[in-house]
Amino acid sequence: KAGVTQTPRYLIKTRGQQVTLSCSPISGHRSVSWYQQTPGQGLQFLFEYFSETQRNKGNFPGRFSGRQFSNSRSEMNVSTLELGDSALYLCASSLEGSLNTEAFFGQGTRLTVV
Amino acid sequence: GDSVTQMEGPVTLSEEAFLTINCTYTATGYPSLFWYVQYPGEGLQLLLKATKADDKGSNKGFEATYRKETTSFHLEKGSVQVSDSAVYFCALSTSGTYKYIFGTGTRLKVLA
Numbered sequence: 001k002a003g004v005t006q007t008p009r010y011l012i013k014t015r016g017q018q019v020t021l022s023c024s025p026i027s028g029h030r031s032v033s034w035y036q037q038t039p040g041q042g043l044q045f046l047f048e049y050f051s052e053t054q055r056n057k058g059n060f061p062g063r064f065s066g067r068q069f070s071n072s073r074s075e076m077n078v079s080t081l082e083l084g085d086s087a088l089y090l091c092a093s094s095l096e097g098s099l100n101t102e103a104f105f106g107q108g109t110r111l112t113v114v
Numbered sequence: 115g116d117s118v119t120q121m122e123g124p125v126t127l128s129e130e131a132f133l134t135i136n137c138t139y140t141a142t143g144y145p146s147l148f149w150y151v152q153y154p155g156e157g158l159q160l161l162l163k164a165t166k167a168d169d170k171g172s173n174k175g176f177e178a179t180y181r182k183e184t185t186s187f188h189l190e191k192g193s194v195q196v197s198d199s200a201v202y203f204c205a206l207s208t209s210g211t212y213k214y215i216f217g218t219g220t221r222l223k224v225l226a
Contacts, residue, residue: 004157031212033212033213035214035216042216042217042218042219043203043214043216043219045213045214045215048212048213050212055212056211056212056213058213090157090158092157092158097212098209098212099146099165099207099209102160103160103214104160105150105157105158105159106157107155107156107157108157
């Protein structure tokens with residue numbers, strides 16, 4: 001079956017702009033979570049959604065937001081981009097987000113802010 | 115807060131050498147522990163996991179044992195291959211948080 005699909009794979013934006021990243025989970029998976037990966041900070045949790053509800057949020061400014069649709073697809077939005085937002089953004093999906101279900105990661109969207 | 119510390123890389127080994135990547139954790143609850151692997155240009159893949167003390171996770175020749183007394187979850191493989199070259203992440207998750215806390219990753223390079 002198809003894996004987790006993230007679009008676009010690469011993105012270049014200018015400081016001050018906003019960006020929307022998309023994640024299509026594996027069919028049947030209802031939990032979607034997002035992570036930011038940078039060389040300096042490593043992998044950091046952004047947020048997790050289950051059945052359109054945000055169940056947990058990481059320690060990121062309000063410029064970072066997300067949502068999940070009824071078909072479990074998820075988007076994250078970053079407004080007023082800063083140079084430090086340049087990163088690989090990874091999406092993961094699982095059946096229900098519990099410890100008993102494996103999380104599958106997409107290949108990520110590489111965002112470069114110039 | 116909860117955290118994961120893993121050994122700095124990169125680690126460079128010859129093919130068939132023994133591998134150990136150290137991982138220790140700090141957690142207030144009773145976490146499950148994981149090793150994920152990231153190949154170049156790819157997302158993370160679950161390598162193995164352990165959900166309670168003394169559990170041993172294993173997969174593809176890799177093993178790790180959940181040691182509560184030393185708060186450790188070291189990754190080992192008896193004989194590495196060139197194809198094992200990747201970045202390895204140790205992680206924990208606690209029930210009800212719906213998130214992973216990752217270590218900084220250890221890059222492994224295996225030479226033929």
